[in-house]
Amino acid sequence: MRRSKVKRRIPSILAVGALFTVLAGTSLPQVQARNVAAGRGPNPIQALKTKLKGHVFSKGPHGERAVLGTKIKLSQADLKKIRAKHATAAISIHIGGDDWSTAQENGLKFELKKEGIRLVGLTEANGNATTQASNIETLSARRPTFLFSIPIDAIALASSYRRALSRHVKIVFMDVPAKGFVAGKDYVSDVSADNCGNGIASAYLLANVVHKQGDVGAIYYAADFFVTNERYRCFKATIEHNFPDIHIVESQGVAAPDFAGNAERATTGIIAKHPNLAAIWSVFDIPAEGVEAALRGAGRTNIPIITEDLGLNAAVSIASNGMIKALGAQRPFDQGVTEAKLAGYNLLGRKAPPYVVLPALVVRRSNVLKAWTEVYHTPPPAQLKKAYNSVH
Template sequence: MQRRRYLSAAALLCAALIAASGCAYTDSDVPVRGDRAAAASLESMRGQVLSKGPYGEDPALASDITLTPEEVAKVRSRKATAAISMHYTGDDWTAAQLAGLQKQFDALGIEVIAVTDANRKPEKQVSDIETIMAKHPDILVSIPTDGVATAKAFQKAADEGVHLVFMDNVPKDMKPGAGYVSVVSADNFGNGVVSAHLMADALGGRGKIGVVFYQSDYLVTQRRYDGFTSTIKRHYPGIQIVEEKGFSGPDYAGQSLVAANAMVSKHPDLAGIWGVWDIPTEGIVSAARSSERPDLVITTQDLGKNVAIAMARKRNITGLGAQRPYDQGVTEATLGAYGLIGKPAPPFVALAPLAVTRDNLAQAWREVYRSDAPPEVQQWLHR
């Protein structure tokens, strides 16, 4: 996921506006839910995965990735080592991934000998992989920063016998079984679909909306966009997408603030805006507040702290589709063990999206992060 935080003046303003308490928003400003078709669609999606793998593979469910007691004993007897090469480590999503990976590796008796942060730079990740390989790990779990630029480094690791497990995407020309064990991903298309149904539910199936998307060739965000826009167009004829604006970063929140401000100014009757993930959506929330639009419905993907606070305070965000990064980490570590003992693995494993509203926010946080929601969230849920 493209999730790096940049502390620009605009981004800091976004976070401050979301957290600020001295605002004229009241409970009566919050959009009222009311679309039976949307509610029924959300219920029917529970536990379902809609995404396909990088080569069009049907998804296996994470719940099916298990080891027998005998297989666990076999893994533990290997006294194996693992390394983790991340694109970035400074956010809640990555922290949850790493926590799940570490816990499962510990349970399997696999020592984690390196965790690296590429700072979203492909050349840094290539260097990280070279450093990791000098330690001769048995398993390497990674999310490629760039599928083309890092491909040779990952292929070299595979050629040297390392068991590779990928998050979300795979390097160019690498194939499951030969080059890597498996790829584990959130259902990004499904998360886009969830956020579309949540938008329709909050709007009562009617209204004009805008879309703020990531203007880059990145599979995860493209699938979210496809899931959202196709669902709105196919299922909700009463909802019109009247404006789309892209951003390229690195100031995701600041650029999205500008995009959303322009939409609201151009379309005074705009009823909602969709954001492609939580950090850009912080900018959209700030635009709604600065434009004095407490009625503007906002949906997104990813359960980040700031959007959770906004949701708890009934500040525009009415729903989002969440990933399950902790469970994803556990699954990735287990698949690494599959590689160690030669157990056949499905080429693509996905985790079902989690629809989050204020009503289930505390429970969803525990499910996503395996911890209680932050105090800043909890204090507003009890008001």
């Protein structure tokens, strides 16, 4: 989940074991110090080079085994058959107007056009469940073949999605399904990022910037939202079981819709209580902007920020050596493409896996321009290139 308004071999067998065991709910001995000049734990950058490659760490909201999005494929013969179905689609986005939502929409539009599935409506709810309920009602009344949607509140909106089903609309969920819905029965599939993988990536990135030691703060999403819950859980687990000299001394939750403003206020309180913080972690890029504002206002620009999701503001900060140093990114364009392909599976009568994920992407200054293109399938914007080239 990321919402930016500017228009996301560990050198020790023990280190690998410690991470996998904590995520499974057991424990192993902690990794011991490797460098007396820094804190204890594995080399974070070396770990990142091998740990994320080809690995998926997430399971679905109901414990489903994750299938990589690259496994979902349609041949030219498949596309011809799908086009002959003359299917239609609608899209209901929970927020909208941000980089993540726009990339999801673009990926969907790109693949739907290839499949000959006509888009009959697209709505954005600006983080309001009541608005999204109305949007779903409006879209489902048009009786599209498919509804692609991410609920802002999986519980409150369940009845809205049920009404769509009663109109014989087939649903493909983004990130999280509605409460009580069963894959293969109530919806085609659920497509998401490897949210646990992104949490793990951000933990190693934070460990790198603080040299594996120090007190840190954390800003999480104060709602029961599976995506951000997984990020926070896996971030904390990775820090606690691999870097014993890093201490998460305070965590504060922030709520919609004013993520940045709420994060700014939370950060102001955290740094007042803990003036010696080594870094702050943020659950996605918009709260990170609020963290940045609070630190700047307090004259604490020396405190680095690690976050998730490659919004433009975050990318510019990374490129210009600003306070945001690195992040774990989603691949929302590819998620949109995969969602549309799964609709194609349904039209072909092909069984879709219940939970499909796109792998985490580590973003640092060294690869921020390439990462932008990989995430959004467009060249880096002029603002980002200018920021990158401003550092000599």
